[in-house]
Every structure is written in structure tokens, then in C-alpha cells.
Amino acid sequence: MERLPKRQRHQQLSRLLDENPFLTDRELTRQLKVSIQTIRLDRLELAIPELRERLKLMAERSYDSVRSLPLHEVIGDIVDLQLDKSGISLFEISEEHVFSRTGIARGHHVFAQANSLAVAVINDEIALTASADIRFIRPARLGEKCFAKAYVRAGGEQKGKAKVEVFTYVGEEMVFQGNFVIYRSAGESKT
Amino acid sequence: MERLPKRQRHQQLSRLLDENPFLTDRELTRQLKVSIQTIRLDRLELAIPELRERLKLMAERSYDSVRSLPLHEVIGDIVDLQLDKSGISLFEISEEHVFSRTGIARGHHVFAQANSLAVAVINDEIALTASADIRFIRPARLGEKCFAKAYVRAGGEQKGKAKVEVFTYVGEEMVFQGNFVIYRSAGESKT
DNA sequence: TTTCTTTTTGGCATCAGGTATTAAAGGTTA
DNA sequence: TAACCTTTAATACCTGATGCCAAAAAGAAA
Numbered sequence: 001m002e003r004l005p006k007r008q009r010h011q012q013l014s015r016l017l018d019e020n021p022f023l024t025d026r027e028l029t030r031q032l033k034v035s036i037q038t039i040r041l042d043r044l045e046l047a048i049p050e051l052r053e054r055l056k057l058m059a060e061r062s063y064d065s066v067r068s069l070p071l072h073e074v075i076g077d078i079v080d081l082q083l084d085k086s087g088i089s090l091f092e093i094s095e096e097h098v099f100s101r102t103g104i105a106r107g108h109h110v111f112a113q114a115n116s117l118a119v120a121v122i123n124d125e126i127a128l129t130a131s132a133d134i135r136f137i138r139p140a141r142l143g144e145k146c147f148a149k150a151y152v153r154a155g156g157e158q159k160g161k162a163k164v165e166v167f168t169y170v171g172e173e174m175v176f177q178g179n180f181v182i183y184r185s186a187g188e189s190k191t
Numbered sequence: 192m193e194r195l196p197k198r199q200r201h202q203q204l205s206r207l208l209d210e211n212p213f214l215t216d217r218e219l220t221r222q223l224k225v226s227i228q229t230i231r232l233d234r235l236e237l238a239i240p241e242l243r244e245r246l247k248l249m250a251e252r253s254y255d256s257v258r259s260l261p262l263h264e265v266i267g268d269i270v271d272l273q274l275d276k277s278g279i280s281l282f283e284i285s286e287e288h289v290f291s292r293t294g295i296a297r298g299h300h301v302f303a304q305a306n307s308l309a310v311a312v313i314n315d316e317i318a319l320t321a322s323a324d325i326r327f328i329r330p331a332r333l334g335e336k337c338f339a340k341a342y343v344r345a346g347g348e349q350k351g352k353a354k355v356e357v358f359t360y361v362g363e364e365m366v367f368q369g370n371f372v373i374y375r376s377a378g379e380s381k382t
Numbered sequence: 383t384t385t386c387t388t389t390t391t392g393g394c395a396t397c398a399g400g401t402a403t404t405a406a407a408g409g410t411t412a
Numbered sequence: 413t414a415a416c417c418t419t420t421a422a423t424a425c426c427t428g429a430t431g432c433c434a435a436a437a438a439g440a441a442a
Contacts, residue, residue: 006389022250024428035391040430047274050429052243052398059249060213061269061311075299099317107320108266108306112299119298126290129298131326139319197418215399226420231401241400243427383442390437401426410416 006042009034013042021054075112076148083123084162087150089113098142105140110176114166117150118180122162126185130161134178144170160184200225204233212245267304267339269311275343275353278312280304282337289333296331301367305357308341309371313353317376321352325369335361351375 009032016031017023023031025039032039043050049057076091091113093105111134119127140146146168154163161181168176200223207222208214214222216230223230234241240248267280282304284296302325310318331337338360345354352372359367 022247026428037391038389041390047276049274052246052428055243055246055250058253059246061253102317104317104319106306107310107323108299108303111302111306111323115299115302116297126293126295128295128330129327131324132298133322133324135322136320217399228420229418232419235401243399385442386440388437388439390435392435393433395431397428397430399427401424403423403425404421405423406419406421408417408419410418412413412415 010042010046013039014046014048017048017054021058022051024051075109075116076146078117078120081121083121084152085121086152087117087121089117089120089148089150091146091148093140093142093144093146095142103142105142105144107136110136110140110146110168111178113146114148114150114168114176114178115180117148118164118166118178118182121150121152121164122182122184124184126183127162128183130181130183132178132180134176136176137174140168140170140175146170146175148176200229201233201237204230205237205239208239208245212249213242215242266300266307267337269308272312274312276312277343278308278341280308280311280339280341282339284331284333284335284337286333294333296333296335298327301327301331301337301359302369304337304339305341305359305367305369306371308339309355309357309369309373312341312343312355313373313375318353319374321372321374323369323371325367327367328365331359331361331366335366337361337366339367 012032013028016028025036025043028039029036042048048054076089078087078089080086080088091109093109097105097109099106114134115129115132119129147170148166148168150164150166152162153165160183162184164180164182166176166178166180167174203223204219207219216227216234219230220227233239239245267282269278269280271277271279282300284300288296288300290297305325306320306323310320339357340360341355341357343353344356351374353375355371355373357367357369357371358365
């Protein structure tokens with residue numbers, strides 16, 4: 001009985017499933033010449049989900065990816081803007097922003113609204129996000145209207161760094177809060 | 192019972208599955224208020240395959256397209272994924288991601304890549320970003336290929352919260368770094 | 383060699399999400 | 413009334429797994 005050592009079999013197993021993720025455990029036993037129990041222990045150790053889970057993940061990825069890409073311009077409609085002071089934007093969660101199975105908005109869309117607003121509120125030719133400390137307080141759901149309020153807290157008119165605080169609400173409920181540090185260049189100009 | 196219900200139900204059934212192909216027959220009974228046998232007869236008549244076949248078809252379609260198409264326009268093409276351990280995604284900065292005047296990527300796109308990856312790497316039915324602490328180390332520019340690496344640092348297999356660290360590079364240079372706290376649901380649960 | 387440990391195998395119960403078949407109840411319709 | 417359509421029900425079976433327990437086999441240590 002010339003079995004391969006465990007390590008090598010694990011490598012082979014990963015390789016085989018990488019090449020063809022549609023293989024059942026039973027098909028794997030044929031290729032690796034070990035019992036089905038061994039295959040299952042191996043998958044457990046390697047944290048490889050069962051066939052059906054793999055298919056489901058693939059299906060979800062393809063389904064969601066079609067619906068999650070459009071992130072073109074500024075996210076949300078800016079309804080009020082006082083440069084270097086504060087701003088408000090509105091953003092409605094629609095199909096393409098949510099996880100298909102739960103109807104919960106992907107975090108980066110909510111972030112994108114806040115980030116866009118934080119950048120927009122800074123009155124400078126070049127404003128870039130340097131860092132942010134953010135909190136998703138409760139999930140935003142399909143159909144909900146998010147309104148974000150941004151307040152410039154420091155670095156109002158000078159160059160260097162500005163601090164912007166953003167709060168996002170759905171109705172009375174806060175769904176997101178973030179502290180942004182925005183880099184600003186020297187030139188003060190409007191477009 | 193009126194004469195029409197069947198026709199109408201068939202239309203509704205098609206519509207529901209069109210919107211969300213992940214529905215089981217049992218979930219359909221709740222929405223259509225008929226027995227599971229009726230749902231199955233309906234699927235038979237409409238030649239709609241069972242859930243598992245639908246998932247398999249979707250998976251096959253996406254698998255084929257992943258092999259043929261580069262998938263640039265998605266928020267990162269996941270090229271490696273070890274659930275609950277680590278993951279890698281690639282994202283190329285193109286026109287629609289940058290400030291037109293400067294050619295610098297809007298922060299939320301870089302964030303979106305990292306966030307998508309941090310969520311994808313968590314092996315759970317429902318994984319949502321709870322909070323994040325992020326740093327934009329240097330701007331990413333038009334045409335640059337961002338290479339994000341995620342590592343699950345804590346909360347690997349249990350429910351509750353997981354910590355995921357993400358580093359994004361362009362070549363050797365780090366452009367972004369983020370610490371994400373991902374909320375995860377109670378492992379395998381039925382929908 | 384014997385003992386201990388790791389690895390592998392086997393068996394059995396159970397699950398989800400179905401298929402396939404047969405039967406029966408209810409209303410419709412000629 | 414019989415013939416029919418629609419709906420519900422009951423049952424057996426399928427696949428690709430999981431979980432658990434036990435036992436055999438192989439390797440390493442004393």
C-alpha cells in the first residue's frame with residue numbers, strides 16, 4: 001500500500017478542487033485512492049466546504065457581482081452644502097446595493113455615500129481621504145433612504161488635514177457614523 | 192377558488208424565482224400560499240429545475256465566464272480564497288473610479304475592494320461590516336492594479352465578530368490598510 | 383518487543399431539498 | 413351522473429453530505 005503522505009494528499013486535494021470545484025467526495029476517492037471518510041477529514045482540516053456549498057458560493061458570487069458594480073460618480077444626491085462647514089446627501093438603497101439573499105446593503109455603499117460627502121464638503125481643488133474610523137450601527141435595507149450629514153470639525157480653512165464627521169440616518173435611526181481625515185491641497189478654488 | 196389562480200400563480204412563481212433564484216420550494220409555499228406539492232407541479236409544468244440544479248447552472252455559468260472573461264469591472268476579482276483564513280483580490284483602477292482632474296482613485300473604490308474581500312473571506316451565511324479603521328497610505332491612480340490581501344485575525348470559526356486585516360498594494364507599495372470588524376451570523380442556518 | 387499516537391476506515395443515524403408515484407378530496411362541466 | 417381539472421397528501425427513494433463512535437492499521441517511542 002503506497003499511500004501518499006497526508007501533506008501531499010492535502011496539496012493534491014486542493015489542486016484537484018482548484019482545477020475542478022465540481023468534484024464530489026466520491027469522485028475524489030477515486031482519484032486519491034483513499035476512503036471517503038479520509039476525504040471528508042481532509043476537507044475539514046483544509047476548511048474546504050462541501051460540493052453544494054461550493055456551488056452556492058459560486059452562484060452567489062456571480063449573481064451578486066452583476067448587481068454590485070455600479071459605483072461611478074458621487075454617491076448620493078447632495079441636497080445641501082456649506083463648504084468647509086457641513087453638508088447633507090440623500091441616497092436610496094436599491095437592488096444593486098444589497099446582498100441578494102438578505103436585502104441588506106453592502107457596507108461599501110453606505111461608506112461611499114459618507115466618503116463622497118466628506119470629500120465634497122471640503123472646499124479645495126484636491127481633497128482625498130487619508131483615513132477613517134467608521135462604524136456600521138445597524139444594517140441599511142433595500143428601499144431605505146439614507147441621509148448623511150457631514151460636519152467639518154477641524155482644519156476648516158487651512159491646508160493640510162481636515163476632520164469631517166459624518167452621521168447617516170434612516171428616519172430617526174442612525175445607521176452609520178464615521179470620522180474622516182481628509183487631505184487637502186493648498187489651492188483654494190472652485191470649479 | 193376562481194378559475195384563474197393557476198395562470199396567475201405561474202406568473203408569480205416565475206417572477207419570484209427571477210428576482211431571487213435562491214428560494215426553496217418551502218419558501219415559495221409561504222409566499223404563494225399553496226402546498227409544496229402544488230409548487231412542485233408548477234415547477235414541473237414551467238420546466239423550472241430544482242434549487243440545486245439552478246445553483247449548479249449558475250455556478251457553471253460563472254465558472255466558465257471567470258475562465259474566459261477577466262471581470263475587470265467588478266469590485267475586485269477574487270483570485271484566491273481560503274475561507275476563514277485569507278483571501279486575495281485584484282482590482283484595476285479605470286476611468287470611472289478616479290477624480291477626472293487628478294486621475295486619483297476615489298477612496299470609496301479602494302475601500303470597496305477591501306470591504307468586499309473582508310466580507311467574502313468570512314465563511315458565513317450572513318457577514319456584514321460592523322466597523323472599520325482604515326488608512327489611505329498613498330493615492331491609487333488610474334491604470335494601477337490594486338492587489339488586496341485579507342487575513343482573518345480573530346473570530347475565525349465562531350459566531351459573533353471576526354477581525355479581518357486587509358492590505359492593498361500597487362506593486363510593492365502599500366496604498367491602503369484597514370482593520371475590519373465583521374459581524375457574522377450563527378454559522379449554518381436555514382434561510 | 384510492547385505501548386502509545388496518529389491516521390485511516392467503516393458503520394449508522396440524520397439532514398435538506400428534492401423526485402416519482404399513487405391516492406384522494408373538491409369543485410366544474412357536459 | 414360521470415368525466416375532468418386542480419390541489420393536497422402520503423410514501424418511498426435519491427444524492428451528497430454531516431456527526432458520532434468504534435475499530436483497524438500504520439508509525440513512532442519506550
